[in-house]
Amino acid sequence: MSTTEAGRSTAEARKAAILGKAVPVFALKGYHATPVTEIADAAGISQAYVFRLFGSKLGLFTATLERCFGLIEQALREGAEKAPGAPSAQVLAAMGDAYAALVADRDLLMLQVHAQSATDVPEIRDCMRRGYAASVTLVHELSGGTRDQVQYFMAMGLMCHLITALELDGVDDPWALTLVNGMTVHGRRAE
Amino acid sequence: MSTTEAGRSTAEARKAAILGKAVPVFALKGYHATPVTEIADAAGISQAYVFRLFGSKLGLFTATLERCFGLIEQALREGAEKAPGAPSAQVLAAMGDAYAALVADRDLLMLQVHAQSATDVPEIRDCMRRGYAASVTLVHELSGGTRDQVQYFMAMGLMCHLITALELDGVDDPWALTLVNGMTVHGRRAE
DNA sequence: GGGGGTTGTTATTGATCAGTCACTCACTTA
DNA sequence: TAAGTGAGTGACTGATCAATAACAACCCCC
Numbered sequence: 001m002s003t004t005e006a007g008r009s010t011a012e013a014r015k016a017a018i019l020g021k022a023v024p025v026f027a028l029k030g031y032h033a034t035p036v037t038e039i040a041d042a043a044g045i046s047q048a049y050v051f052r053l054f055g056s057k058l059g060l061f062t063a064t065l066e067r068c069f070g071l072i073e074q075a076l077r078e079g080a081e082k083a084p085g086a087p088s089a090q091v092l093a094a095m096g097d098a099y100a101a102l103v104a105d106r107d108l109l110m111l112q113v114h115a116q117s118a119t120d121v122p123e124i125r126d127c128m129r130r131g132y133a134a135s136v137t138l139v140h141e142l143s144g145g146t147r148d149q150v151q152y153f154m155a156m157g158l159m160c161h162l163i164t165a166l167e168l169d170g171v172d173d174p175w176a177l178t179l180v181n182g183m184t185v186h187g188r189r190a191e
Numbered sequence: 192m193s194t195t196e197a198g199r200s201t202a203e204a205r206k207a208a209i210l211g212k213a214v215p216v217f218a219l220k221g222y223h224a225t226p227v228t229e230i231a232d233a234a235g236i237s238q239a240y241v242f243r244l245f246g247s248k249l250g251l252f253t254a255t256l257e258r259c260f261g262l263i264e265q266a267l268r269e270g271a272e273k274a275p276g277a278p279s280a281q282v283l284a285a286m287g288d289a290y291a292a293l294v295a296d297r298d299l300l301m302l303q304v305h306a307q308s309a310t311d312v313p314e315i316r317d318c319m320r321r322g323y324a325a326s327v328t329l330v331h332e333l334s335g336g337t338r339d340q341v342q343y344f345m346a347m348g349l350m351c352h353l354i355t356a357l358e359l360d361g362v363d364d365p366w367a368l369t370l371v372n373g374m375t376v377h378g379r380r381a382e
Numbered sequence: 383g384g385g386g387g388t389t390g391t392t393a394t395t396g397a398t399c400a401g402t403c404a405c406t407c408a409c410t411t412a
Numbered sequence: 413t414a415a416g417t418g419a420g421t422g423a424c425t426g427a428t429c430a431a432t433a434a435c436a437a438c439c440c441c442c
Contacts, residue, residue: 008407008419009419010418032221036400037399046420048401048422049419051400051401052419052420113307116308116352117307117356118221118224133364136366137365147372148372151370151372152346154350154369155349159345162323162349165308165319166316166319166323171320174328175331177338178327226428228430237391238429239391239431240389243389247430
């Protein structure tokens with residue numbers, strides 16, 4: 001079970017490849033419940049080498065989380081560019097749509113949920129703070145919305161987390177419909 | 192390190208006592224990262240006996256989670272009773288205040304966060320669904336609010352989870368203030 | 383006063399997992 | 413072609429932890 005497809009490459013390229021595979025694997029069961037062997041297997045690489053590249057399981061997880069935040073910021077930015085000069089509400093709607101498209105695959109969303117639960121580890125808590133700081137600041141600046149609007153925007157993002165974690169998409173009961181109210185599937189409400 | 196204070200008691204009383212101690216312990220690091228030994232120690236009881244009483248770690252966790260939801264429902268109910276016959280918005284505000292008072296100690300809130308992250312375990316996911324179903328239904332019935340109002344109420348509850356997990360109370364940066372906007376410390380926004 | 387159910391413990395087991403170590407292999411440069 | 417370097421691995425270790433097994437004290441009712 002060695003390198004099946006790619007031959008050898010540079011350490012940086014390998015790290016990037018591993019991070020790409022790590023997102024869906026960590027998204028499944030979270031930080032504590034995921035052995036790094038699973039990520040090594042998914043990346044088609046030995047577990048020992050993952051430790052060599054990232055130092056520790058914690059280093060691997062925070063790197064994965066940072067990559068995740070990077071993708072989200074990029075999506076928000078691209079969304080905002082689609083409504084240039086529009087009023088705040090419309091910019092927020094465009095950013096919401098871009099975010100919804102990005103997180104349609106569940107993985108980035110669930111990684112956030114797991115990271116939020118692992119904040120007893122200081123490095124993870126700090127990484128989360130940095131990520132949310134960047135996101136909130138970005139939404140504020142690009143949309144020009146009020147504090148209430150931005151808070152509402154983020155709150156609906158959190159509601160997406162819950163809907164995804166509980167797999168409420170297909171549930172037809174009234175309480176589930178109330179929570180999903182106005183959301184696009186796996187996505188975020190437009191306004 | 193045996194039973195320090197209490198002598199022997201009935202199994203039911205012991206189970207209740209253990210659940211009381213289990214809430215803060217599970218709240219610290221969550222389901223996967225908390226060994227049942229820690230809960231046994233906190234309850235002043237042997238680890239083996241905890242397994243006898245709850246069958247498995249999963250059984251202990253779901254029982255703890257159910258207790259937590261029970262406390263929340265009780266608080267919501269008592270909150271609603273303080274504004275009888277008032278318009279929806281005021282009933283929601285009263286329920287929010289009661290909820291805020293209940294979760295001021297962080298534990299119940301963090302338990303929710305951890306449980307949301309452990310939904311890959313089917314029993315935990317189902318337990319969460321039942322709990323949220325009961326809460327949403329209760330808020331809807333007691334307040335008589337619209338779907339949007341109830342969704343917003345729950346979304347602000349989720350925002351509390353984030354604020355608590357990231358310890359944003361004392362943070363003075365603009366992005367943190369945006370998220371905390373309108374919330375009472377560790378609590379939930381009134382309206 | 384003793385049988386039987388209940389409360390509780392100590393000791394152990396079998397598995398899992400983060401992290402390490404001593405290597406090998408391939409490529410580059412002189 | 414020999415020496416050096418970075419990529420990559422298999423095999424191990426020490427610790428932790430969920431779960432169990434075997435046993436001990438207690439109490440109530442007959």
